[in-house]
Amino acid sequence: MNIEIKKKRAFKGLSLPENKITAKKPIEVLPVPDKVVIPLQQNIGAPCEFIVERGDMVKTGQKIADSQNYVSAPIHSSISGKVTRIIKVVNPVTSNVMDSVIIESDGLDNWIELKKLFDIKKSDDFSGLKKIIDSIDGKEIIKKIKEAGIVGLGGATFPTHVKLNPPKDKKIDTLILNGCECEPFITSDHRVMLEYGKEVLMGLYILNKVLSPQNIYVAIEKNKEDAIIYLGKLAEEMGLDSIFKIIALESRYPMGAEKTLIRTITGRIVPMGGLPMDVRVIMNNVATSKSVYEAVIEGKPMIDRVITVTGAIENPKNLLVRLGITIDKLVESCGKTESGVNYLIIGGPMMGISIVNTDFPVTKGMNCLLLRKSRIPFEQNCINCGRCVNICPMKLMPLAYVRYVKKSQFEACREYYIENCIECGCCSYVCPANIPIVGYIKTGKNQLLKTIG
């Protein structure tokens, strides 16, 4: 097995209580919902436009929205049925209003025709599968990925086909598959690696074919030992162990953050404001790799994903759900919520967004739904202790942002490189004065965006 243990890391980091209570729970497939709400903006970049109208009948997997813009990914219907309404939904992350369609199911789950090149569930002929992949042209693969509407599933939702097609002057020599999942509570990537390991690794093979990098790493935190061992064995079985290396990393937050992870693994430093491709690296999430496999080999568009529903609920689970299912349905399927739950969080506890609208749908970038009972601690004055400065993985001075945002001196925040903040939340976590530093930083960033226009 090709496993390397990395002890060094590029940042100090936090050791958080992991609370991965769903780590041992197999992925459960949730029945097809009666109704889905599908927003038009599910990726970073340009929003899509409808290509269906009210009253149209759609099939599962049928494209319902697309964009002319290159940095964009089409959206597909996740159930079969009738487009009944077009409504506006507020995006809790950006507070923008997005157009959405409501599709009501006909109960049949009638799929579009899929051209399945290989069935990995039934066949073990991996060399045959590799031959199939080798026979597809790289451009064709990227086209298939674009058509399937695949975006980065780690949460950033950057369209994958754009990532795989770097500008000519950027040479890529390293591909990293990110399976760190460093946030507490979340286990969706962990379960994907354990239950869809073959798809993940074959997806990796496809990405390898497109990018042909010299080095490929699969980065996994040590707290997912079973996934490390499983993928290692599987790689040998599938004859893939010569093309990549598994990197076992210490379980520290924020290990999975793109820039620090690249530094930890390759020693390269992504310049400020730059992208991983500036240091010849491309990073993808393990769940994205699975979707790439499904898109290229099975022709299946991005209409479902694995999501962890966890926290103060009777029966926390990992669920495979159709995109567009509303959040209240997810909560219902996991039993009774504990009394006194006052936070419903999309994402993990460190970076997640709290929402009040339980009609909001599951979108492509959503990896966790967390229910919590908590009391916000009382915000005190900053005492200048410097804990936030010491912990910041981006080596910023978070306390300066609090000071300047309070005074509305947003330009001054830029002198302290506020754009470089990855909003990991370490500073707020360690702050003894309980200052919601990330909140101030987001305010500062938004105000700066507004002034630029």
Add this chain to the structure above:
Amino acid sequence: MENNKLLISHAPHIWGGFSTSKIMFIVAFALLFPTAAAIYFFGYYAIYMILASVSAAVLSEFVIKKLRKKRFIMDGSSVVTGLLLALTLPPRIPLWMVAIGAFFSIAIAREAFGGLGYNIFNPALAGRAFLSVCFPGEMTSWVIPPHFNYDAITGATPLGENFTYQADKLSLYKDLFFGNRGGSLGETSVMLILIGAAILIILRIIDWRIPVFYIGTVALGSFLIGRDVLFQVMAGGLMIGAFFMATDYVTSPVTRNGRIIFGVCLGILTVLIRNFGSLPEGVAFSILIMNAFTPLIDRYIRIKPFGFRKKEKNA
């Protein structure tokens, strides 16, 4: 699920659970070691002084928070300020003066600037400076520890001009280290101060850089101008000042390099005041002067962010 109970707040949704009050109470605990020395060497009157100082400080904060219509949180910062102030005062100063000093520390040096976190000067030292100006006589009347009947020490504090020591050097160092000498309540026993400081450094409450560079600079400076290095380091308030006052978060720089600069400048100032100024001891005033420079240091000494590159000339 009841939707109407849902709340919105910023990420993160979990906290480390470390708080200002925990920090303050750990500092107060560490200060108990020098406090024990104070009581041991200067008798019960030290207890009265400490009680007077702490209660006056807490009471002042409570009253002023009420007047300012702000929430009063018993975060222990007033306790620490009161305790620190008492430890910097001469051992026989009248209690009402102690109370005035504590009031000045909290009311003027801290709350008038906006409360904890906004003060420019270390409140305890500001209180001490205020008392030295108002009551110069009382503030310089020292006593020799009454328990001990050594003839060895004459005169006032070791750094005073008429200080002479008749025994050999080794027992002088010993007396300085264990605390058998005149001086402010809490500054005498180097050993107990170091124990308290070790607790703070091990628990990562204070950064070792400030005290190490401060004391190191004083040692180097004393060596360069031909003074007795060990004596200069252990005498006076350098130890308690370096570990407990200069490291005050609010009034010291926030970056590591800033803290090193802060410590070195403190050392230079202390050596200058001790040797060329008219005062025998310069720790308190060095720290107050450097407190004023802290915002400036924080403004110009920054850290390079991750991925920082110097701008190329062509770009």
